[in-house]
Amino acid sequence: MKTLLVTRPLPQTILDNLAYHYEVSVRDRNTPLTDEELRNALRGFDAVLPTLGDMFEASVFFDVPNPKCRILANFGVGFNHIDAKAAAEFGIAVTNTPGAVTDATADIAMTLMLMSARRAGEGERLVRSGQWTGWHPTQMLGMHLSGKTVGIVGMGRIGQAIAQRCFFGFGMRVQFVNRSPRRMEFDTQQVETIEKMAGQVDVLVAAIPGGPETRHLIGQSVLNAMQPHSYFINISRGDVVDEAALVEALENGSIAGAGLDVYENEPVIPEALKTLENVTLLPHLGTAALEVRVNMGQMAVNNLEAFAEGRKLPNRVN
CATH class of the missing domain: 3.40.50.720 (NAD(P)-binding Rossmann-like Domain)
Incomplete structure (x- = not known):
């Protein structure tokens, strides 16, 4: 079974769905991957489910010229934290979750x-x-x-x-x-x-x-x-x-x-x-509703399932 790193805790429903196709490792912190973790993710897993703040810049890929990882299934529609062009040069597909957000x-x-x-x-x-003193006609x-x-x-x-x-x-x-x-x-x-x-x-x-x-x-x-x-x-x-x-x-x-x-x-x-x-x-609340996050996660699941089964990736961006 292929191995998958999930870089942040996700709703349990999503993790359960991922377990059908992957041996899943879930990082238990909500902070972005460190420089060392970024590189170890490419070396040690067949697939990675990253999200905002996980800075997969070009230098990360060049530091791991023979990655085990072959897909970054981003949790989110925005993927400017991933150098998708550099990823493609090293044979790594990048997907996202459009529509759900x-x-x-x-x-x-x-x-x-x-x-x-x-x-x-x-x-x-x-x-x-x-300090509110009550309603008046010219207030705020x-x-x-x-x-x-x-x-x-x-x-x-x-x-x-x-x-x-x-x-x-x-x-x-x-x-x-x-x-x-x-x-x-x-x-x-x-x-x-x-x-x-x-x-x-x-x-x-x-x-x-x-x-x-x-x-x-x-x-x-x-x-x-x-x-x-x-x-x-x-x-x-x-x-x-x-x-x-x-x-x-x-x-x-x-x-x-x-x-x-x-x-x-x-x-x-x-x-x-x-x-x-x-x-x-606001503290980046754009998609902060449970059903939305579940829908985002399911789109990532769909991309990872397609990868595991050798099918065309539904939401590939590179």
């Missing part, structure tokens, strides 16, 4: 939009501090989302799900930027550049993959183009945003606020972000 991540985008625009985080902190006035304009950077599965929620749920006008033309079944406007769109919308949402091509795509030029009353939301990958530029924009009032579920160097978050009142911070 779409609705949950879109829901978190809406959560952040509402929390930021309606200043819910500030409000909760006020109540918990014991935020922005009403209904009927406003949202701009979405990246119109993939998640971007489309966000657009649907904004359009049908809140009557919002939808603009978007995408690498290729995209036709939607409802009224949307595709814009040529992020900067142009940023200057026209009330809420700007990043919903794009991470990686070298998109690193700091949301930087000073985009944030400076936004209107002073507008909000920025990130549910994609932390390194899509230049956090220093975002902090500056929040501090100087270039934008009204932000809502973040991901961070450039998570779990490390700049102190400036943590002290600012006009930013909502």
